[in-house]
Amino acid sequence: MKVGVYFCRCGGIVSDKIDADEVHRRLVRLPEMGYFTAIDLACSEEGKAAMTADLAQRGPDRVVVIACSPREHEETFRAVLANAGINPFLMQMVNVREHVAWVTESGQTATDKAFHLARAALARVVHHEPLERREIDVSTDTLIIGAGPAGLKAAITLAEAGRKVVLVEKGPILGGMPVRYEEVFPRMECGPCVLEPFMAEAMHGPHAHNIEILLTSEVVELAGSLGSFSVKVKVSPRYVDLTTCVGCGACIEPCPVSHPNAVNCNLSTRKAIDFAFFGGLPNVPYIDPRACLRLAGQEPACELCRTACPVAGAVQLDAREQVVDRQVGALLLAVGSSLYDCGRLPELGYRRLPGVLSSLEFERMAAGTGPTGGEIRLSDGRPPERVAIIHCVGSLDPKHNPYCSGVCCLNAFKFNRILGHKVPRARVSHYFRTIVAPGKDECDLYQQAASAPTTTMLSYRQIDELSAELNGDGRISIRQDTRIDDYDMVVLMPAIIPSESTRQLAHLLEVGLDHRGFCEELHGRVDPTKSKTRGIYLAGTCQAPMDLARAMTQAASAAGLIMAELVPGRKLPIEAIHAEVDADRCSGCRCCLAVCPYKALSLDPDREVAEVNPVRCVGCGTCVATCPSGVIKGRHFTNAQIFAEIEGILT
């Protein structure tokens, strides 16, 4: 085996310090040494052309390039080898510029160090193996989980680019949380008005043919990786046909069952067949099978809704659950979040005292589409006269959630504005720990609240300073140390927390969760919309608490990244440097599975041996060093190669 050695003088920068002839003289004694050629500037166009011609003519078995940092020019010289018809991985670079010439005082010492590094490269390169950069065909379709603002934005963006999208939503309607809000901060636009164009576009827009919407649906199984995921989606029946129903609502009135409407925080009731709420899209009722007398088995013959329906076949009482398969190239997780249970702070009176509401209950009460038609009122129907809004319920608190959700203060000031319009005589007190209102528009909302004559700002240090009790005349007394104020309505602003769906889906999709339980991003600053599992992207509050603007930005970001990674007509290159398991010698101990954060390793269920998914593997080599049986090979960084390099460097 003959190694061709190229020594780049780097225009004199290297050769002024390192004696190329001396390195040559000492290398010649090595058995693997083939020939030695010095080049003035190997990375220049002339240098690359000369090297390509020389390599093509001499055809060495392996190549060593003594030059600069491989971080700068490894790809350059790999391309030179490829152009000369030599496998690009049969080359090793020796970094004598950054690591020797520039940092060593004496020329003699520098030359000696350069020789040892070159000797190590020669010893290593004979163990190099030709590697292929494989390419695989990919699907450019995307499956999005969650049809809230982020999911809708991503779906529309991808559809507009001509990409096929499967939009999977657990609930019966689109729009997620903000569609249930009367107004969204900071500009106080109405929530449905902001989101309706997105929902209309996804359902009936010029690119809607690219979006398949699956409502009342959940992902139940996932296999594969970036470019070729295979997903099973369980589609639960709505019992009302989305295509034929005209949304007249004739089916609702005859239904004999009323039950609490969870979409309205159980502040109102709905029939077993009903709309989610007035204006919820698609404008098609659905049946809750747990409430329906027929579907729950109590009145198997009841068909009052079907009889009342003027469209034949629209009410489908015999519909069955289906599981559908979809093949996609990427997944986007946009399942939103939950609110911290205010009942975990019992002192504040939630679920204990009438008139104590969570922020979401207040949102629904304030919404024209909500249980009171937008009227803010107490249980006896009167409007409130004094309202307390308590910030940081379960936030910035090591006993509950140590982080700041970043949106609750602004939501509280939004409530202040809503109260000012709807109940102008009401006096509002904000109990706050610290005010968080960053952004170019957001401070206005705070200023308006703080300067309103009806508003009082009361500061507290710890939430345990506050306690709520019912006083003699049926109002709520909030005690803070010695101060006691009476209110007839108290609104609590709970922290945003990861939802149960996030936890379940993260487990199913093998997406990691961070120490707070949100979906863990690849990098918080530079890659917040990629998960650590290649091909699975994140957007919205399943990744972190955030406002609508940031969720929308993340969705567009994820859509852009998916479009860049999966391009129609282009194959997906697979990194040549990845791990490889010798299945015949693997004991199935799973140590490697535990150390890989990319979920690139899995256990073959039949053979009980580890296998590497080369699309997911990033080639870090941790599993290679971890394997107690030594049967994982790190391609291009094999034990044999590194041992030879160590020996060469020292002899």
Added chain:
Amino acid sequence: MKSQRDFEPKIVGFLCNWCSYAGADKAGAAQTTYPANVRVVRIMCTGRMDPQFALKAFASGADGILVLGCHPGDCHYKEQNFRMIQRHRLFLGLLRQYGIEGARCRLDFVSAGEGDKFARVIAETVEAIRALGPLRRRPIVQPNEEGDLHHGDSRA
């Protein structure tokens, strides 16, 4: 016999590609001079650092080992340098059993921007190993006919 001051230790540096190798490149670009005793083997991540590499280096004539990775929390591969930190602690225990001082296997963290720190760590390590003197190796222990383990008599 050479005095300790003249002793030029041989040290093998295992550097991760993303932070520490880049930090070494940065020291180069800034033309910060440092001793030439450390010869670098590039690995993609310190997570790849197999304790066998250090043993191989000691067996092949190294007087010291230097493992440099990304700062904890900054690993290019998320958390793999923590695997190296765990392994390093175990490895020091193993070295003790071989009678090799723990200071001969230093683990430190150098980011891509820390060219100065790289040069400083190199200088400190070279001084520390120089102070320890050359690594004293014993012949490989072979069981005798009775199966007992006896150290060879040469301690040179």
